[in-house]
Amino acid sequence: MLKAERHAYLLQQLSKQGRLSAIDEAERLGISEDTLRRDLRELDMAGALQRVHGGAIPRPPVPASYADRRGDDRTRKVSLARVAASLVRDGQVFFLDGGTTALCIAESLPVNLRATVITNAPPIAAALIDHPGIDVYLAGGAVAKRSAVTVGTEATDFLRRFRADLGFIGVCALAADAGLTIPFAEEASTKRVMIEQARRVVALAGSDKLDIAYPYVVAPTTAITDLVTDHTATEERLAPYRLRGITIHRQR
Incomplete structure (x- = not known):
């Protein structure tokens, strides 16, 4: 699976599950945890999600008044x-x-x-x-x-x-x-x-x-x-x- 495809998959899973486990998603994708964490880091830097210990969660919305x-x-x-x-x-x-x-x-x-x-x-x-x-x-x-x-x-x-x-x-x-x-x-x-x-x-x-x-x-x-x-x-x-x-x- 290409990196762009992995990123799309991870964002889709995050939308469905509400959070991502780095260990679980690396196993599902058949890639190393280091590769998965690098994907999460890149998505975090792009503003697509928020990395936390062990995985990722959605980035919070801008609070309304x-x-x-x-x-x-x-x-x-x-x-x-x-x-x-x-x-x-x-x-x-x-x-x-x-x-x-x-x-x-x-x-x-x-x-x-x-x-x-x-x-x-x-x-x-x-x-x-x-x-x-x-x-x-x-x-x-x-x-x-x-x-x-x-x-x-x-x-x-x-x-x-x-x-x-x-x-x-x-x-x-x-x-x-x-x-x-x-x-x-x-x-x-x-x-x-x-x-x-x-x-x-x-x-x-x-x-x-x-x-x-x-x-x-x-x-x-x-x-x-x-x-x-x-x-x-x-x-x-x-x-x-x-x-x-x-x-x-x-x-x-």
Whole structure:
């Protein structure tokens, strides 16, 4: 097989599987691992994929602004939010991280629920103002407008004052090996604190957020206890997360 044909095959496999194993693909193609890794390196340099330890994953998309994301794919986000909201029990304290799916969770909470929400997202606090049974605590600090969340030392110090039953974490990218990653460094610290201070950590990630990675690491995959995703995420793609002890909750 010519190099161009191998490259086309590898990109096709990546599109179908969501990730590539250098060992497995070298065996399938009947070539050395060194040759396969050279192919992946060339495809990475061309911007066609992203090399990771042991293989490759898709290159992540350029993140859209919060305003652009808010109306995008709302039906799926509402469906994911309902699955996530079903995990909340009366009397619990929980973090709601920023993001458009987290906002849908706030809007999906039952009107008879009694709970406490801690968030660093002004839109989420605003959505819960009229909820009769939910106490809301909003972290202050500088606002990252592209994500509509507060960031910085003031926000993280505030969040550390709480221990939560649940932490719902908005996900830009999640890969079994790379962990939970984001495109902007300034948002990492607040997410880390929520993860550290929550007994149960729920990652909110549609299938389009799985098996990709951005430059800034928030936490390893093992820090996550639960994953809420959609029905298009196949069992094959979810297997590495199950192997790491994560409970999967899939949209029906």
